[in-house]
Amino acid sequence: MKEMKDRKYNRYGLVIVVLACLLSACDKQLDLAPEDTTVETEVFQSESSAESALMDVYNKTFEANNATSYIFGDFSTDLLVSKSDYYDLVNSGEIPVDDSYFVGGSWEKSYSAINVANVIIESAPKLGTYREEVISQHVAEAKFLRAYNYLMLQKLFGDGALTGKMNGLGLPLQLTPYEGIKWNASNAITRSTVQATYDQIIKDLTEALPDLNENYEDDLETRARATKGSVHALLSRVYLYMGNFEKAASESAFLIGNENYRLNADLRSVFPMSSGYDVSLDAEYIYAIPLTWNNGDHQFGTHYFSYYHKYSTYAADDFLAKYTDTDQRKTKLIWQAYTKGQNPTKLTTAKFNNDRGRDNIPMIRLSEMYLTRAEALVRTSGVNQESVNLLNAIAGRADSEFTNYTTGDFANADALIDRILLERELELCFEGLHRYDLIRTGRKLKNKDLPENKYVLPIPKREIEITKGSLVQNPGYL
Structure with missing residues (x-):
C-alpha cells in the first residue's frame, strides 16, 4: 500500500512514456498513432504499469480542471471583481473562436484525459494479465474520469446543457481510443445532442459503480480516487444540471x-x-x-x-x-x-x-x-x-x-x-x-446583457477546421 501511495501521490503526474505518446489530446494532438499493439500489451502486463496509466488520466483530469477552467465558474459571476483584460473578454462573450488558451486548452486537455481513459476501458480487459478484480476496478475508475471530463465539457460547450435544451448540440462522444493513422475528416465524430451526452455520462457512472471501492485503506486515496461515493455524488450533480430533481x-x-x-x-x-x-x-x-x-x-x-x-x-x-x-x-x-x-x-x-x-x-x-x-x-x-x-x-x-x-x-x-x-x-x-x-x-451572470446563446464557449476553430466542418459551431459564435 505504501508503494502505491508513493507512486501515486509523490509522482502523480508521471506516466509511462509509451502510453503518453500512444494517445494524447483530441484532433490537434492525435497525429501520433501506435505502431502496433505491443506497447499496450506491455502497459497492461502488470498491475503497477496499468496503475501508472490510470494515474495519467487523473493527472490529465487535473490539467483540464485547473487555472482558468476552474475559476471560470467564479470570475464570470458577481462573486469576484475582475481586473484582467482577458477575463473581461471571456465575460463579454466575445472570446475568439481561435483562442488557444482557455477555449482550445479546455477542449484539448479534457479530450486528452478522455482518450487515455478510453485506452484503459478498451485495452485493460483484453490485454491485462493482472488480477481480474483490479482490472475491473481500473476500468471503473477510467469510466468515472471519462464521465467527469465529459460533464466539464458539457457545461462549458454544450449548447443549452444547463437550461433544459436537451435537443441542443452536445459533444462529440469519442468512446474508443483514437487510431491516428486511420483518422480522416470523413469519419470524424459529429456532436451528439445534449441529452445523448448526459445519457453517456450517466451510463459510464452507472457501469462504474459495482466495481469501485467504498473506500481505501489510505484515507487520502478515498478522497482522491473514484469510489462508490464519488460516483453517487457526481450523478447527483449531473441530475441537478439536467433538472431531474427526483x-x-x-x-x-x-x-x-x-x-x-x-x-x-x-x-x-x-x-x-x-x-x-x-x-x-x-x-x-x-x-x-x-x-x-x-x-x-x-x-x-x-x-x-x-x-x-x-x-x-x-x-x-x-x-x-x-x-x-x-x-x-x-x-x-x-x-x-x-x-x-x-x-x-x-x-x-x-x-x-x-x-x-x-x-x-x-x-x-x-x-x-x-x-x-x-x-x-x-x-x-x-x-x-x-x-x-x-x-x-x-x-x-x-x-x-x-x-x-x-x-x-x-x-x-x-x-x-x-x-x-x-x-x-x-x-x-x-x-x-x-x-x-x-x-x-x-x-444573470456578471455580464447581465450576455445572450443565452453565449452562456457556453465556442467550439475551438481548429476542431471545426480539422474535421472539415463535421463539428458544428455553437449558434452564438456563427
Whole structure:
C-alpha cells in the first residue's frame, strides 16, 4: 500500500512514456498513432504499469480542471471583481473562436484525459494479465474520469446543457481510443445532442459503480480516487444540471450519513493553511485533486489559481456583505493575502492560501450534497422539514450565532429554494460552481446583457477546421 501511495501521490503526474505518446489530446494532438499493439500489451502486463496509466488520466483530469477552467465558474459571476483584460473578454462573450488558451486548452486537455481513459476501458480487459478484480476496478475508475471530463465539457460547450435544451448540440462522444493513422475528416465524430451526452455520462457512472471501492485503506486515496461515493455524488450533480430533481435527491442521499464522509465543525480544518506539501484531505471531501510535492513548480506542484495575489481577481464587497460577522466562511476563509501587489486592501478567498499555489483542489464536497438534496426535495415536494434540516446543518455549522429555520419561516417553495441557493453561494464560493448554478436557475451572470446563446464557449476553430466542418459551431459564435 505504501508503494502505491508513493507512486501515486509523490509522482502523480508521471506516466509511462509509451502510453503518453500512444494517445494524447483530441484532433490537434492525435497525429501520433501506435505502431502496433505491443506497447499496450506491455502497459497492461502488470498491475503497477496499468496503475501508472490510470494515474495519467487523473493527472490529465487535473490539467483540464485547473487555472482558468476552474475559476471560470467564479470570475464570470458577481462573486469576484475582475481586473484582467482577458477575463473581461471571456465575460463579454466575445472570446475568439481561435483562442488557444482557455477555449482550445479546455477542449484539448479534457479530450486528452478522455482518450487515455478510453485506452484503459478498451485495452485493460483484453490485454491485462493482472488480477481480474483490479482490472475491473481500473476500468471503473477510467469510466468515472471519462464521465467527469465529459460533464466539464458539457457545461462549458454544450449548447443549452444547463437550461433544459436537451435537443441542443452536445459533444462529440469519442468512446474508443483514437487510431491516428486511420483518422480522416470523413469519419470524424459529429456532436451528439445534449441529452445523448448526459445519457453517456450517466451510463459510464452507472457501469462504474459495482466495481469501485467504498473506500481505501489510505484515507487520502478515498478522497482522491473514484469510489462508490464519488460516483453517487457526481450523478447527483449531473441530475441537478439536467433538472431531474427526483434523481438528484436520491443520489445525494447516499452521501448523507455515509460513514466515509462527515461535516467538520471547523472550516479551517476543511481548508487548512497549506504548507505546500503533505496537506491532508478532510473527511468532507468526496472527490478532490490532492496537492503533491514535486520539488518544483511542475506536474502537480502548482495549481495555478490567481486568487492569492489578487492580480486578476478579488472578492466582491457586495458578495462579502451577504455573510454575517460571525460566519466562519467570512472570519476564517476570507483574508487579505498578498498585500504588496495590486489591490493591497482587497480581500480574497483563503480556501487557496499557499503563496505558490500548492493547495488541494475541492471537486465535490459533502456540503454540496446536503444542499443539492435540500433543493431537489423542495422542487419535488414543496416546503418540507428535511430540506429545512439540511439547510440548517450547513448554515449552522458555519455560524455559531445562526438560528435554525422552521418550515413556517418560508411562505412557499420558491422562498425556501432562494434561501438554499444563497447558502450554496456562501458555502461553495470560489470552488468553480457558482456560474453553473446561476445558469441552471435562470439568473444573470456578471455580464447581465450576455445572450443565452453565449452562456457556453465556442467550439475551438481548429476542431471545426480539422474535421472539415463535421463539428458544428455553437449558434452564438456563427
